[in-house]
Amino acid sequence: MPLVSLKAADSPRLNGVDREHVEVLAQGDIEPILVHRETLRVVDGMHRLQAAGLRGEETISVRYLDGPADEVFLHSVAANVSHGLPLTLADRRAAARRILGSHPDLSDRAIARVTRLSPKTVSAVRRVSTGEVPQSNARVGADGRSRPLDAARRREAARAFLVEHPDATLNEAATSAGISVSTACEVRQRMRRDKGNSASRPSAARETRDRGPAGGEGRAAGSRCAGPGRPRRTAALAKDPSLRLTESGRALLRWLNERAPDLEVGRQLMAAVPPHCTVIVADLANFYAREWQRFADALDRTDTDTDTDTDTDTDTGEE
Structure with missing residues (x-):
């Protein structure tokens, strides 16, 4: 592309272009630069662009970046920390502060991956910039998934919804609480485990029914199916003549x-x-x-x- 048609990069370098580095690049082959297709703004390669101009060239080879314009700076930071003239610590901290201002929903870990800072450093920058950084109720992690900051409250809301609507689908529960379907599934599974633990001990009503009205042995205690565990219960059923000696009874036993x-x-x-x-x-x-x-x-x-x-x-x- 013609050099004059390209817009200068929105560089994360606080001190701008390094003239000495430009002169070094002008001595050898110049690799293609990265350009945002929609805006024709340089994403990565301002030093190479200046080196081409220093050599008197009118065009330069480019690679295109497609995507939203508000993500160009993110790509610029990621590209400049991975190769070429390294960004200084001050450059990367300033970049993190700026990313927090434009993308407050990004998690500390996601910004750390872009800027090559530690998540703790990004967290410290976020705390210092609390007044400048817009507040968000969610964080987008390095995996691209959005997670609410009030996750515990939303899980409780999903639990309350499922208690009130036990036959609701996971999609309905997730939508009602503003959580993912997988999180709603975890909530339902935990509810099921909790219910199973509470059901492991017989209720007072069940104990009364089993004992009978006079405190003696009731229906459950005298049943042929009584006994701990599934094997004893199925064995008791298999000995029952009303099942063992009829075709329909044998079919039921086979099915069980x-x-x-x-x-x-x-x-x-x-x-x-x-x-x-x-x-x-x-x-x-x-x-x-x-x-x-x-x-x-x-x-x-x-x-x-x-x-x-x-x-x-x-x-x-x-x-």
């Missing part, structure tokens, strides 16, 4: 036995789930879990109704 290995297989397959698929798999697992819970609730209601009918018949007989 086929489901049991799925739990262990599922645990083994968890390691094979790619990170970007975890949310979808979790949603499916939640759907299946809800269907199983409806199935169990329906059985509980049926059993309760049966107990009530039996008590009524007995009372009628005594009358």
